[in-house]
Amino acid sequence: MPAESSPAVRLSGTRIDRGGRTILRDLDLVVPRGSIATVLGPSGSGKSTLLAALTGELQVAAGTVEVLGAPVPAGSRALLEMRKNLGVLLQGNGLLTDLSTAENVALPLRAHARLPEPVLQRLVRMKLHAVGLLAAADAWPRELSGGMARRVALARAIALDPPLMLYDEPLTGLDPIASGVIMSLIKRLNDTLGLTSIIVSHHVHETLPICDQAVVIANGGIVFAGTPAQLQDSTDPLVRQFLLGEPDGPIPFDAPVRNYGQEAA
Amino acid sequence: MAFASSIRALGRSGLFALTVLRGSAPTRELFSELVREIYKIGARSLPIIVVGGAFVGLVLTLQGYRTLTTYGALDALPTLLGLSLYRELAPVLTALLFIGRAGSSIAAELGLMRATDQIKALELMAIDPVARAVAPRFWAAVLTVPLLTGIFIALAICAGWFEAVQVLGIDNGGFWSHLSANVDFWDDFGVSLLKAAIFGAIAALVAAYVGFNAEPTIEGTSVATTRAVVNASLLVLMFNFVISALLFN
Numbered sequence: 001m002p003a004e005s006s007p008a009v010r011l012s013g014t015r016i017d018r019g020g021r022t023i024l025r026d027l028d029l030v031v032p033r034g035s036i037a038t039v040l041g042p043s044g045s046g047k048s049t050l051l052a053a054l055t056g057e058l059q060v061a062a063g064t065v066e067v068l069g070a071p072v073p074a075g076s077r078a079l080l081e082m083r084k085n086l087g088v089l090l091q092g093n094g095l096l097t098d099l100s101t102a103e104n105v106a107l108p109l110r111a112h113a114r115l116p117e118p119v120l121q122r123l124v125r126m127k128l129h130a131v132g133l134l135a136a137a138d139a140w141p142r143e144l145s146g147g148m149a150r151r152v153a154l155a156r157a158i159a160l161d162p163p164l165m166l167y168d169e170p171l172t173g174l175d176p177i178a179s180g181v182i183m184s185l186i187k188r189l190n191d192t193l194g195l196t197s198i199i200v201s202h203h204v205h206e207t208l209p210i211c212d213q214a215v216v217i218a219n220g221g222i223v224f225a226g227t228p229a230q231l232q233d234s235t236d237p238l239v240r241q242f243l244l245g246e247p248d249g250p251i252p253f254d255a256p257v258r259n260y261g262q263e264a265a
Numbered sequence: 266m267a268f269a270s271s272i273r274a275l276g277r278s279g280l281f282a283l284t285v286l287r288g289s290a291p292t293r294e295l296f297s298e299l300v301r302e303i304y305k306i307g308a309r310s311l312p313i314i315v316v317g318g319a320f321v322g323l324v325l326t327l328q329g330y331r332t333l334t335t336y337g338a339l340d341a342l343p344t345l346l347g348l349s350l351y352r353e354l355a356p357v358l359t360a361l362l363f364i365g366r367a368g369s370s371i372a373a374e375l376g377l378m379r380a381t382d383q384i385k386a387l388e389l390m391a392i393d394p395v396a397r398a399v400a401p402r403f404w405a406a407v408l409t410v411p412l413l414t415g416i417f418i419a420l421a422i423c424a425g426w427f428e429a430v431q432v433l434g435i436d437n438g439g440f441w442s443h444l445s446a447n448v449d450f451w452d453d454f455g456v457s458l459l460k461a462a463i464f465g466a467i468a469a470l471v472a473a474y475v476g477f478n479a480e481p482t483i484e485g486t487s488v489a490t491t492r493a494v495v496n497a498s499l500l501v502l503m504f505n506f507v508i509s510a511l512l513f514n
Contacts, residue, residue: 055389057385057388080391080393081391083388083389083390083391084391086389088386088389088390090382090385090386090389091382092381092382093382093386094381094382094383094385094386094387094389095383095386096378096383096386096387097381097383107390107392108390108391108392110294111294111390111391111392112391153386156390
């Protein structure tokens with residue numbers, strides 16, 4: 001299948017282990033190009049682990065992971081090449097504290113695009129304008145609020161116009177207004193730049209209105225994949241428990257018992 | 266098991282050193298980061314080096330004066346001051362002061378970069394974090410520790426001269442002529458700078474390795490900082506003995 005017509009992300013029979021434990025198993029998922037997919041699930045369900053498998057930080061234990069039509073490579077050099085096509089917004093933003101806002105956004109451009117300085121500066125201003133922070137170009141990361149820092153990280157993630165954007169808990173620690181701004185930005189950028197976006201979050205009500213596909217992860221696997229409307233109509237007790245935030249149900253409150261002695265061995 | 270894990274750690278450190286060298290391609294970004302790091306870890310270490318050098322020169326002169334007077338060998342005081350400073354004390358003490366001031370800061374900065382996702386962000390932007398964050402610090406240390414050692418020596422000699430000539434009454438001309446007659450530029454001063462460059466490399470590599478591989482927590486950063494100072498100081502002392510044994514027979 002040509003890379004252009006292939007889905008942005010395809011997982012087939014994937015198993016992901018971390019620290020000697022199986023976190024997710026039997027994953028089958030297709031994210032079409034140009035769409036927004038939201039991966040939902042309770043804390044600790046393995047959402048960020050799934051993201052780590054997509055970026056190549058974790059190698060899958062079984063099955064395949066294809067990103068933009070090619071399997072995620074294992075070699076470090078090939079991995080770097082693949083990551084040039086990914087934009088990742090981290091939960092902790094990861095802004096370099098010794099660089100100004102504008103220099104943070106310029107960082108990937110300086111590293112990967114040989115552009116004349118005036119053109120680069122113009123691009124940086126355009127990216128900052130896209131997230132509404134042109135006025136904060138000279139500010140330092142420590143001077144920004146949580147929402148502003150998230151938007152700067154977003155501007156940096158889209159600096160190279162990557163075809164695939166991954167958002168790791170983009171709403172954590174943000175107030176409702178900042179959350180609304182971020183979600184509207186994600187939707188706007190996805191539509192105007194023709195990207196594919198995967199949002200990993202546990203914020204159901206904020207993410208569902210903008211996504212085309214919803215995926216729920218719980219108990220070590222995918223328990224639902226469909227449209228937001230289908231998710232809202234689902235009668236699966238596990239999905240209902242997650243959507244309604246009920247303390248009792250198939251998703252256990254207690255953490256699973258771990259055999260520390262066996263894991264250490 | 267402990268032996269195996271030590272060998273493994275040694276292998277990892279060696280690979281890390283190779284990664285640093287591989288990430289040291291001379292680019293405009295590396296040069297601008299290098300200048301910034303030379304200011305941060307070199308220029309900002311000047312006060313502690315100046316004060317440390319002056320007091321070492323003073324105490325060395327004082328102890329040398331007392332001991333050599335007993336044997337009627339006061340003429341040898343400038344030689345004692347010069348040789349002990351150039352060959353051993355200046356590079357070692359400068360490196361130890363540098364480790365306390367800048368090595369700890371390198372480990373803490375890299376540990377915090379790890380804890381706040383900055384290193385992960387660089388990796389995900391397909392930017393080599395070693396080339397961006399470690400290589401400039403490494404080369405800044407290799408370049409600045411010899412310069413700081415030169416300043417340490419200059420201050421120690423000046424302080425020693427002040428005490429010997431102005432306070433203890435030793436002849437001014439005799440002080441300088443003995444010093445220049447018995448201290449060789451290449452064999453003593455050159456070796457001192459060579460030692461300093463090696464110690465700078467050791468300090469930066471150890472600090473960067475433990476900081477870069479720190480647990481991504483505040484506690485991990487604190488542990489890395491302590492480990493950087495202890496491990497780098499011990500390695501500098503060990504390497505100083507080995508280099509002295511090889512160079513001075």
